[in-house]
Amino acid sequence: MSQLSFEFPDNSVKQFDDGITAEDIAKSISISLGKKAVAGKVDGKLVNNQEPLHKGGKIEIITGDSQDGLSVLRETAAQILKMAIANDFKNIQFGESEADEDGFFVDTDKPETQISVDQLSDLSKSMEKIIKQDLPIKVVELSQADALKLVDGDAYQAELIKENTIDGKVKFYEIGDFKSIAEGAVLASTGKVKIFKLLSVAGAYWQGKSSNPMLQRIYATAFNKQKELDADLAKRKEAHERDHRVIGNELDLFFVDPKVGAGLPYWMPNGATIRRTIERYIVDKEVAHGYQHVYTPVLANLDLYKQSGHWAHYREDMFPPMDMGDGEMLELRPMNCPSHIQIYNHHIRSYRELPLRIAELGMMHRYEKSGALSGLQRVREMTLNDGHTFVALDQIQEEFQRILKLMVEVYNDFDIKDYKFRLSYRDPENTEKYFDDDEMWNKAQKMLKGAMDELGLDYVEAEGEAAFYGPKLDVQTKTALGNEETLSTIQLDFMLPERFDLHYVGEDGKQHRPVMIHRGLVSTMERFVAYLTEIYKGAFPTWLAPHQVKIIPVSQDKHGDYANKINDQLRQLKIRSSVDTRAEKMGYLIRDAQTHKIPYTLVVGDEEVNGNSVSVRRYGEKNTESESLDGFVNEIQKDIASYSRNE
RNA sequence: GCCGUUUUAGCUCAGAAGGUAGAGCAUUUCCAUGGUAAGGAAAAGGUCCCGGGUUCAAAUCCCGGAAACGGCUCCA
Numbered sequence: 001m002s003q004l005s006f007e008f009p010d011n012s013v014k015q016f017d018d019g020i021t022a023e024d025i026a027k028s029i030s031i032s033l034g035k036k037a038v039a040g041k042v043d044g045k046l047v048n049n050q051e052p053l054h055k056g057g058k059i060e061i062i063t064g065d066s067q068d069g070l071s072v073l074r075e076t077a078a079q080i081l082k083m084a085i086a087n088d089f090k091n092i093q094f095g096e097s098e099a100d101e102d103g104f105f106v107d108t109d110k111p112e113t114q115i116s117v118d119q120l121s122d123l124s125k126s127m128e129k130i131i132k133q134d135l136p137i138k139v140v141e142l143s144q145a146d147a148l149k150l151v152d153g154d155a156y157q158a159e160l161i162k163e164n165t166i167d168g169k170v171k172f173y174e175i176g177d178f179k180s181i182a183e184g185a186v187l188a189s190t191g192k193v194k195i196f197k198l199l200s201v202a203g204a205y206w207q208g209k210s211s212n213p214m215l216q217r218i219y220a221t222a223f224n225k226q227k228e229l230d231a232d233l234a235k236r237k238e239a240h241e242r243d244h245r246v247i248g249n250e251l252d253l254f255f256v257d258p259k260v261g262a263g264l265p266y267w268m269p270n271g272a273t274i275r276r277t278i279e280r281y282i283v284d285k286e287v288a289h290g291y292q293h294v295y296t297p298v299l300a301n302l303d304l305y306k307q308s309g310h311w312a313h314y315r316e317d318m319f320p321p322m323d324m325g326d327g328e329m330l331e332l333r334p335m336n337c338p339s340h341i342q343i344y345n346h347h348i349r350s351y352r353e354l355p356l357r358i359a360e361l362g363m364m365h366r367y368e369k370s371g372a373l374s375g376l377q378r379v380r381e382m383t384l385n386d387g388h389t390f391v392a393l394d395q396i397q398e399e400f401q402r403i404l405k406l407m408v409e410v411y412n413d414f415d416i417k418d419y420k421f422r423l424s425y426r427d428p429e430n431t432e433k434y435f436d437d438d439e440m441w442n443k444a445q446k447m448l449k450g451a452m453d454e455l456g457l458d459y460v461e462a463e464g465e466a467a468f469y470g471p472k473l474d475v476q477t478k479t480a481l482g483n484e485e486t487l488s489t490i491q492l493d494f495m496l497p498e499r500f501d502l503h504y505v506g507e508d509g510k511q512h513r514p515v516m517i518h519r520g521l522v523s524t525m526e527r528f529v530a531y532l533t534e535i536y537k538g539a540f541p542t543w544l545a546p547h548q549v550k551i552i553p554v555s556q557d558k559h560g561d562y563a564n565k566i567n568d569q570l571r572q573l574k575i576r577s578s579v580d581t582r583a584e585k586m587g588y589l590i591r592d593a594q595t596h597k598i599p600y601t602l603v604v605g606d607e608e609v610n611g612n613s614v615s616v617r618r619y620g621e622k623n624t625e626s627e628s629l630d631g632f633v634n635e636i637q638k639d640i641a642s643y644s645r646n647e
Numbered sequence: 648g649c650c651g652u653u654u655u656a657g658c659u660c661a662g663a664a665g666g667u668a669g670a671g672c673a674u675u676u677c678c679a680u681g682g683u684a685a686g687g688a689a690a691a692g693g694u695c696c697c698g699g700g701u702u703c704a705a706a707u708c709c710c711g712g713a714a715a716c717g718g719c720u721c722c723a
Contacts, residue, residue, distance in 0.1 A: 116651075117651075201650090201718085202717055203719055205650090210719075211720095256715090262714065316721095317721085364723090366723085369649090371718090371720085372720085372721060378722070485722080485723080486723060487723080526723085528723090556681095557680075585679090586682060586683065588684080595684080603682065603683060
């Protein structure tokens with residue numbers, strides 16, 4: 001019998017007989033590991049615990065409590081769900097199914113009526129039955145022809161079979177008389193899945209292409225322990241409470257009125273205060289870093305966007321042009337770059353001016369698809385913290401790194417930590433979506449990657465995520481609900497300078513072509529406020545909080561004057577303070593200040609009037625502290641000056 | 648845009664077998680004048696998302712539309 005050689009995570013290498021299973025390998029290491037093992041991972045691919053191995057390689061033993069172990073559990077639960085669906089519904093077809101870090105899903109298609117949310121509880125019961133029977137799950141191999149016969153009439157399965165055929169054969173899971181295409185690894189029997197929950201039903205395009213038919217997707221999750229499921233459900237609930245739309249409503253930050261228009265938010269005074277604070281901060285910051293802030297019109301002649309290429313490549317995201325009746329067509333701008341190009345082009349530029357940094361809080365309009373709109377995260381009118389630097393070829397690297405450094409500085413001020421870099425390239429399969437110049441694309445993409453590598457930063461690479469005019473470095477964050485979104489972005493652009501025939505006069509007295517770097521640091525005001533609301537859970541750091549101080553007199557009659565005096569003094573210092581004059585009990589007013597997440601609540605009564613002091617209660621704390629008025633003013637000013645930093 | 652669900656007072660939600668609706672909180676007024684998370688009472692507040700149809704009668708049934716929500720696709 002031939003021998004297989006396996007390398008373990010600790011780099012030790014052991015020999016086993018051909019046909020050994022992951023389970024037996026685990027047992028050979030220790031009895032306890034043998035018990036805990038649920039699957040193996042050979043060269044990064046999950047394999048069933050009982051599957052005979054015929055190839056050596058790097059091996060890992062997967063235990064039930066690991067992330068991979070959870071995937072195996074969920075993959076098993078997905079198979080049980082599929083079997084339950086197949087039992088309960090006739091003529092149902094299956095699309096893809098997948099297990100990931102959040103749970104698992106199964107796609108189905110049923111010609112007449114789709115599976116609805118109401119049927120989830122019945123499906124759960126059917127799954128319970130299958131689990132109770134503790135049916136063994138076997139892996140069987142069928143020839144492609146047999147496999148296709150098995151799924152006769154299910155075009156999706158037929159497609160998947162073709163994708164999964166290796167050497168003319170396809171692996172299937174077999175549970176009783178139910179068979180389903182095998183990918184990844186599953187547990188040995190249905191009884192090993194105990195804790196699961198069917199969560200929701202949603203639509204999903206077959207193979208993720210919007211030109212394909214839409215299938216019904218059932219989302220669900222599974223865990224080893226009830227406690228873990230409970231914790232997960234609690235986390236989902238907490239995420240909902242953190243959702244900027246929920247907090248935005250509670251704290252009266254913004255609203256959207258369908259009568260006026262979807263995706264066109266109204267900023268209430270509280271939200272407007274937060275936004276104004278951010279705007280002032282970022283404009284000051286950029287000016288200090290050599291940016292020249294400008295204002296440019298949100299409307300422009302359509303010809304501008306024909307020249308820029310937006311009309312050709314970006315039209316479906318643009319509002320239809322306004323026909324002015326005299327041959328003039330006006331367009332609401334979807335991006336600010338052409339506007340800033342006009343600023344650049346207004347003078348003859350010298351190499352001495354480069355890098356020329358033009359910035360604006362630029363309002364733009366994009367006709368987002370109705371289904372994509374979401375609170376302040378996805379809107380149709382937005383104001384971008386936009387900036388374009390015009391550089392000479394040999395300045396790209398340095399300017400790129402400068403921008404990145406500035407970005408990190410800004411992130412620190414807002415205490416933003418949870419993000420990752422993504423290099424976004426064009427889709428090589430679908431180049432007609434982009435400006436057509438292979439050489440430019442390759443050059444720009446290589447330059448971006450080179451700059452990131454030189455800084456030694458971690459990033460992921462993603463094809464098909466570029467802007468139509470160039471590749472990007474995107475900073476990806478997650479919303480409360482776990483959806484990924486782009487916050488900041490730096491984009492390299494050789495195209496627009498070409499299209500608008502931009503020049504600068506070089507040291508040699510000749511004309512040269514500049515390169516543009518598009519960059520957004522704090523995203524759009526809409527998305528950024530949404531993001532901050534979620535990471536702070538509505539408890540904005542003092543510098544951003546719409547109401548920074550609430551003063552509560554113990555008795556309106558006796559202490560109202562003192563409260564007003566403090567209030568005036570704080571307002572003189574530009575601190576957002578107010579006195580609660582409502583004729584309510586103190587406890588009520590304090591509760592109100594706390595539920596509105598106001599950073600500082602000051603209670604003033606006889607003691608404070610006599611001692612020229614204040615009783616300070618900070619948001620979220622039960623303790624109060626008596627401080628001199630001067631001491632408090634000093635403290636809050638320091639607090640505001642420190643932004644959101646958490647050092 | 649697509650699939651599914653939803654839309655009732657400022658907010659969170661009940662309810663309505665077809666006979667024009669209710670709670671809590673918020674608001675206003677009155678009483679209570681208080682020391683760190685809800686004092687009491689009363690009042691006011693509704694095109695039951697919009698349009699059309701069926702009906703003696705529609706908030707409820709039917710058709711169409713809009714918006715929101717969960718996803719998919721797309722994206723700052």
